[in-house]
Amino acid sequence: MSLVVIGSMAFDALETPFGKVDRIIGGSATYVAWSASNFYKPIKAVSIVGGDFPKEEFDKLTERGVQFEGVEVVHDGKSFFWSGRYHMDMNTRDTLVTDLNVLAQFNPQLPESYQDCEFLMLGNLVPAIQKSVIQQLRKRPKLIVMDTMNFWMETAMEDLKEVIGMVDVLLVNDAEARQLSGEFSLPKAAMKIQAMGPKYLIIKKGEHGALLFHGKHVFFAPALPLEEVFDPTGAGDTFAGGFIGHIARTKDISYENMKTAIIVGSAMASFCVEKFGPQRLQSLTKKEIDDRMDEFVELVNFDIDLVGA
Ligand code: AMP
Numbered sequence: 001m002s003l004v005v006i007g008s009m010a011f012d013a014l015e016t017p018f019g020k021v022d023r024i025i026g027g028s029a030t031y032v033a034w035s036a037s038n039f040y041k042p043i044k045a046v047s048i049v050g051g052d053f054p055k056e057e058f059d060k061l062t063e064r065g066v067q068f069e070g071v072e073v074v075h076d077g078k079s080f081f082w083s084g085r086y087h088m089d090m091n092t093r094d095t096l097v098t099d100l101n102v103l104a105q106f107n108p109q110l111p112e113s114y115q116d117c118e119f120l121m122l123g124n125l126v127p128a129i130q131k132s133v134i135q136q137l138r139k140r141p142k143l144i145v146m147d148t149m150n151f152w153m154e155t156a157m158e159d160l161k162e163v164i165g166m167v168d169v170l171l172v173n174d175a176e177a178r179q180l181s182g183e184f185s186l187p188k189a190a191m192k193i194q195a196m197g198p199k200y201l202i203i204k205k206g207e208h209g210a211l212l213f214h215g216k217h218v219f220f221a222p223a224l225p226l227e228e229v230f231d232p233t234g235a236g237d238t239f240a241g242g243f244i245g246h247i248a249r250t251k252d253i254s255y256e257n258m259k260t261a262i263i264v265g266s267a268m269a270s271f272c273v274e275k276f277g278p279q280r281l282q283s284l285t286k287k288e289i290d291d292r293m294d295e296f297v298e299l300v301n302f303d304i305d306l307v308g309a
Pocket of ligand 1: 007008010011012025026027028081082098124125126149151152232233234235236237238
């Protein structure tokens with residue numbers, strides 16, 4: 001059995017109030033894989049890169065139990081490139097460049113070895129590709145989780161809605177939930193989005209935490225108040241990796257377990273933002289993850305002794 005992860009593998013150029021990098025490894029699949037590999041193996045990746053994507057990046061992830069048979073390498077092509085600039089609050093950013101490059105021609109052929117997929121994480125990518133992978137799996141996975149972003153709402157809304165109708169859990173940020181539903185109120189947006197298909201909706205709110213909606217139920221996971229936020233790039237994908245990694249490890253797809261999974265996702269995202277790109281995730285130890293989970297428990301744990309009337 002395996003966790004299959006789809007997404008971009010990319011080069012990013014980033015600008016935050018604290019620094020600037022012209023070319024650093026990124027991509028939704030890269031962040032999801034780094035994060036989820038702390039909890040589950042094997043992870044089978046589906047993506048496409050150009051000949052410029054460094055072999056050592058594959059090697060480092062291979063050591064973590066990530067497999068790449070489903071990743072196409074176009075030797076004379078260029079990898080996906082994305083560039084973003086963060087505002088002073090670090091919660092909002094402008095996309096400066098999205099160069100699809102080899103991604104524009106990607107038509108994934110799922111390897112036979114991926115048919116053992118038990119959990120499917122559709123990282124942020126062209127909706128038609130996300131759909132194609134769902135359709136190529138002969139047995140429906142136990143849980144299909146999908147991440148997406150405003151870029152696809154603006155360029156491929158119809159395809160996007162079709163894929164949303166095929167998944168169990170959708171992850172978006174608050175602005176995207178509003179854009180997708182046309183509702184300002186997040187509970188109203190959540191009802192509309194659940195009516196499109198997914199029984200569970202996670203709305204990420206950056207430093208203000210994340211909400212998990214299921215029917216009329218809602219659960220909140222805070223974000224850890226951090227002294228230093230250096231670069232939020234990949235935090236959403238890292239959250240998704242922690243979420244699906246925890247679910248795959250426990251094999252429990254109940255709403256109760258999803259509550260724990262969004263705390264795990266929040267803990268993983270809190271590491272991601274501490275350094276540029278995926279660097280912090282690459283140096284992470286199990287002890288650091290355990291300690292941070294304890295910090296989350298402490299953050300939300302309280303006693304209450306209500307005085308009767
Ligand atoms: P996040 O900060 O979690 O939204 O993820 C940022 C990562 O997503 C970056 O490393 C980018 O390379 C990647 N990315 C940005 N835009 C797209 C897109 N339209 N499709 C796929 N991946 C993207």
